[in-house]
Amino acid sequence: MHKHRDCYRLHQLLMYTSSPHSEEIIDAATSAKTVNRDISSPRIRYIMSHQESLLCNDTRETNNSTTSPKLIPYPNWAAHDTSNGKPLIVSPFRIRADKCNRLWVLDNGKIGNLENNTTKYPPALLVFDLETDTILRNYVLPEEQVKEDSGFANIAVEDTDCDDTFAYAGDLGKPGIVVYSWKKNDSWRIMHHYFHPDPLACDFSVKGHNFSWTDAIFGMALSAPNADNYSTLYFHPMASYNEFSVSTEYLRNQSVADANFNAFKLLGNRGPNAQSSVSFLDPKTGILFYSLVNLNAVACWRTTNKEYLMKNQGRIYMDDMKMIYPTDIKVDYDDNLWILSNRMPIWMYGKLDSNEVNFRVFTAPVLNAISHTACDVTPRSDILDKFVNKFKNVTNKIVAKLVFTYIKDILEKQVQVEAKAVKCKSAYEVHRSIIQDVLNRFFLKEIREKVQ
Template identity: 55%
Template sequence: MIGLGGAPVALTVAASCFMLVLLPAQIVANDNLRVAYQWNEIDFVFPSEAERQEAITTKRYIPENVLPVGLEVYKKRLFLTLPRWKEGIPASLGYINLNETTTQSPRLHPYPSWSAHKRISETEAPEIVSPFRIRADRCGRLWVLDTGVEELLSNATVTSPTSLLVYDLHNDNLLRRYKFPADHIKENSFYANIAVEDTDCDDTFAYAADLGSPGLVVYSWKQQESWRVKHHFFHPDPLAGNYNITGINFQWDDGLFGIALKAQPDGYSTLFFHPLSSLNEFSVSTKVLRNQTFATGENYHEFKILGSRGPNGQAGVAFVDQKTGVIFYALPNLNAITCWKTSNRAYTIKSLGRVYMSTVDMVFPNDVKVDDEGNLWVLSDRLHQYMYESLNRNDVNFRVLTATVKDAIQNTACDTNIKPLPDIITNLGDILRPSTSTVAPKAGSSGASALSLATGVMAVLAMLSAFSRVRI
């Protein structure tokens, strides 16, 4: 009996059955993330209810204007950035205690205090103006990337220079404020993300991504100075600027955004990076970036292109789990979190794993982190709806989801307990696919072709059976 393409039906069915048995272990995600916290609107722990009401009356606090954008977890605290993109943001950085039992709309404590968010005078900005992303390092420091821009979505005002604020998480004291030099601020500059290389607490490096005027700032904690790096790969792809999320269509031309570090044995790290409006992933060694002369000179070929995430694969933030070597991506166009094993030589759609996807819980994933205990944390916030329409205060708009990294990557292409399949099995579809040759077959050759196909299929099935039992 002959089926589609001339392949014997019995053999085709047998091969399909074996594929169904084996492949789910590598391509079917469990969607193991759970919602840990959720909010319709963000509220704060004010000194008193009277002060809260006064803040509402004076429009110092407008609940519907508060949007969480960045996330970090350190010890028993979960931090959220709340940039002053609209008026009515009383505190632009807050936290909740993870040991609190309330999961529905827990109120945020301002970090490090209320006074850090209050204007000293009409002409003097508060200590923290409008942070976008934050990073807690292994040395117990919280790095705050403050854009210094207020009311970005209406009447944008630069209240203070873009700065790095570094706090001691043991006592919440401000350790250092570093203002970016004037030559780091270009027309349309907007520093939106930060990564910290903390192998040495006394010789730490921070990397800040400028998505508006594509570039990367490298800051040396030890030298207390910075330099700006340029590269073609930092720029957006003009063919990847279209977004369609929950029926809202818009176009962005954002450059360098996603940056994530993976420590290497030589004492340096690999910086994985991508523009937001791009489908491709790139990398460069921090050995290049940390050398100011080399980083700002002729270094084009030191930067590598890894591959493409495919259609709608624009990625926002990214983060590497140092223990497993898995990098996690937020894909806003797909309302999804995906992953890739950095040990994988191939960077293709097939090598990426789907961690979680939902048009309810994961609408615009905006930040991703892994804490010191091996837990993955994700913030989704409906950013596009906040910007182009309005949020419904009767709906859950913001969610923090979590799972252990082990559970998050289980049964995905990133599962470290599953060996990669050999090329012959990965390309099984090509092996079984009928020839596309336009040359007519010789008379009487169909029987030989069927026998050859049968022999090939049986050999592949034997290999499938063996590899389906192989685990690391």
């Protein structure tokens, strides 16, 4: 079992909340079980001390408390200490735990990258052993693969073979993917125009803050391997409405990628105002999860669908208060979906209200999260049962009315006969008393109630 199953980034302080939640997606604090999660926090501003920009392991027994958990530095305080120059971990943006019990840390190497005097170290890939918490690799990206405006913010790890693992680091500043081979301990840079931002999709609006971002390739999600042990990488720029894909067969070799430009495919469009940052693919169900940052939502698409259309995409969670800026998505090895929201645009362009919950972690079993959406993969027997029961109810009412009408006709004829014989009663009174007596005496009480 993995000690660290899910990885998230955070800009300041993580706070759990036990506020009301939806039917399927719940706040992590409402789940009464031990939480073991890794959280990374980039050093975006100088005002953040090394205590606020560390990679943490949060372990506690949840008890529906709204108190923020204590964050423990990973692997230790020394790895984040800047007092003696460059620390081991400078500014981790996103991290990934693989099936080989390794933690991959994408360190973009920048301190204060929202300031004018940004401190820059070479970006690096750090790989830790999660059993011993010791570092296995510290691979600094070669200078020729890092451009002046480079900003490495997301990583996908293809861990089909633990000895031949590949990591894909997306460059949102200077569009490209740096591919790293564990076996070769080498990397190369792939470029394609699908990695670039769409100039018509650069306008964003989050909680009243309007801004323009030109972020290139951001969302990256890997499918389960095919028969040849190659995965499909689903990707998109953040400033884009489109989704793209390419087989990792063309990424594992730079010359092959350059020679197969058309291997990169346009899948389709998410629709207006549907820019997305992060994404993650659940290999068991084949469901692609992705954020919708302008809509304060997380959506999904079933990769077995032949078409990437709006009608084939589902919204699994949407909330204009709790899901402001969903910034990371993961599925763990126990088939649970995890989502982090952190209100980053409010923090960047306004001010966070300390009286509000600004950072939330949501979780739900994957099958519950996609239930009754366009991504549902479970046979909907409950829907069929509901339809059958509704049909039975309608049928019973029709039958009841027919039976009631039939008996009523018979009785009306009988009334005509009885009315002639009973001179002291009106025909109406005889009619009513006979019908009431028959209906109460025999089996039609239930039917009469349904008709009424």
